[in-house]
Amino acid sequence: MSVMPADPHLPVAHLRPPRNWINDPNGLAFHEGHYHVCFQYNPYGPEHANMHWGHFRSPDLLTWEELPLALTPTPGGEDADGCFSGNAVSDGDRMVAFYSAFRTDRWAQPVTTAESRDNGVTWTPRGSLLIPEPPAGATMYRDPYVWREAGRWRMLVGSAQADGRAAALLYESEDLEHWDYRGPFLARTPQPVAPGADTGLGWECPQYLHANGRGALILSVWDPERGPRRTVVHPGREEAGRFLADAPVLLDHGPDFYAPALLPAPDGRWLLWGWSWEARDPEWVREVCWAGLLTLPREVTLAEDGSVRQRPAAELLGLRGERAVTAAGVTSGTAVLGTVGGSFDLTARLEPRGAGAAGSLRVVTSADGAEYLDIRVDPAAGELVVDRDHASLDPRAHGGTYRIPCPEAETTCDDPIELRLVVDRSVAELYLPSGRTLTLRFYPTGGSPWRIEARAAGGGHLGYAVGAWGLRPYTMQGTADAHAH
Ligand code: FRU
Structure with missing residues (x-):
């Protein structure tokens, strides 16, 4: 059965249940031929409360099945007030989920586990804490991430320290049951680095990716006094249980991305899903009764130069439907390239030509052209600027312009700017070849079809080559009795 949601903003190819609140991806694991994707889920409403783990699984990243709730708080138990974030690993014939046990009468969210022996359909919580006490000095403690490396199990837990440093704490185990604390894998004072990439007071959801002697530590930065939550990545390498970190950079340059989590796939790829929250007022969220979605699965690689690169998982080409736009040319004004539905996958090459030339790719979502999402090339700054100030005529939608470095934009003619834009009703994911x-x-109020335009600016010409395909909905199998509407 395909899901064709009635709400025009509900995505069709981004994972989330039809109603209620979701946040972080959790419990990502490959087990018995399936990718498992759990997520923070309130089955009772569109706000952050009663955190459970919802659960999808898929053999191919295209056909998904929603399973019953994986984790449910136990009344009176260690996780009485919520099953917070964590991951899962496959250990032969079972999956073990590691998660943060939340109780309002305790500041820490200590690590506990649950296991499944039927490929994720049912889970048995251990009922007690696995690691009851945080190490001395911690003032925030949550979000275990467990992985297998060099014949042993390893775990990071996110934390803040009394001395003002954020830290990812390292544990090791032979058997997933007995864990030894090895000290901070990395600890840092907030320091100004690349704009917006401060590493904050506390780290949530630490994730660690490693290949060919290099590593990258992905950290979700919690620092209420120093701006919105953001996700940074430290490239670097490990030496004897300590992570030697290079300067951090933002993992994603958009305003609505947080708490990404990794899944080591059996073919050696690292897949990553993030949480994209709402950018509209809570009153509107209550009206539609859903909040949050998971990003597309992304392949993450560590490049030779140490940078971390993301691109949509190759499988997602399988969601491309009919080709909606095929256009190439040069304009000194506005070229209308064709129309798309509310979910599409687009690739573009843009070449501003002439001194001072600039240009944009515009997704126009109202017939009169007043509502649009703009992706502008700013050659002077070497950036692409995504402008959503006009992306909704509804004043309850948030605006803002967001910049993503695009060194190719500094040149004209010789190096065209390439991009891939995947739009799914109310979410846009922009991918550059740099990773x-x-x-x-964004929340268009005009019904699709939407118009794709290439627009020259700055008195020059804009060369363009654009292709767009409709994005087909994920196939959803079964209707697990997973919701408590
Ligand atoms: C990150 C986070 C985690 C926590 C979970 C609770 O978004 O705050 O640190 O475990 O969400 O839902």
Whole structure:
């Protein structure tokens, strides 16, 4: 059965249940031929409360099945007030989920586990804490991430320290049951680095990716006094249980991306899903009764130069439907390239030509052209600028302009700017060949079809070559009794 949601903003190819609140991806694991994707889920409403783990699984990243709730808080138990974030690993014939046990009468969210022996359909919580006490000095403690490396199990837990440093704490185990604390894998004072990439007071959801002697630590930065939550990545390498970190950079340049989590796939790829929250007022969220979605699965690679690169998982080409736009040319004004539905996958090459030339790719979502999402080339700054100030005529939608470095934009003619834009009703994911991404939400009020335009600016010409395909909905199998509407 395909899902054709009635709400025009509900995505068709981004994972989330039809109603209620979701946040972080959790429990990502490959087990018995399936990718498992759990997520923070409130089955009772569109706000952050009663955190459970919802659960999808798929053999191919295209056909998904929603399973019953994986984790449910136990009344009176260690996780009485919520099953917070964590991951899962496959250990032969079972999956073990590691998660943060939330109780309002305790500041820490200590690590506990649950296991499944039927490929994720049912889970048995251990009922007690696996690691009851955080190490001395911690003032925030949550979000275990467990992985297998060099014949042993390893775990990072996100934390803040009394001395003002954020830290990812390292544990090791032979058997997933007995864990030894090895000290901070990395600890840092907030320091100004690349704009917006401060590493904050506390780290949530630490994730670690490693290949060919290099590593990258992905950290979701919690620092209420120093701006919105953001996700940074430290490239670097490990030496004897300590991570030698290079300067951090933003993992995603958009305003609506947080708490990404990794899944090591059996073919050696690292897949990553993030949480994209709402960018509209809570009153509107209550009206539609859903909030949050998971990003597309992304393949993450560590490049030779140490940078971390993301691109949509190759499988997602399988969601491309009919080709809607095929256009190439040069304009000194506005070229209308064709129309698309509310979910599409687009590739573009843009070449501003002439001194001072600039240009944009515009997704126009109202017939009169007043409502649009703009992706502008700013050659002077070497950036692409995503502008959603006009992306919704509804004043309850948030605006703003967001910049993503695009060194190719500094030149004209010789190096065209390439991009891939995947739009799914109210979410846009922009991918550049450098592996940089920008994720944001927007809420068009005009029904599709939408118009794709190439627009020259700055008195020059804009060369363009654009292709767009409709994005087909994920196939959803079964209707697990997973919701408590
Ligand atoms: C990140 C986070 C985690 C926590 C979970 C609770 O978004 O705050 O640190 O475990 O969400 O839902």
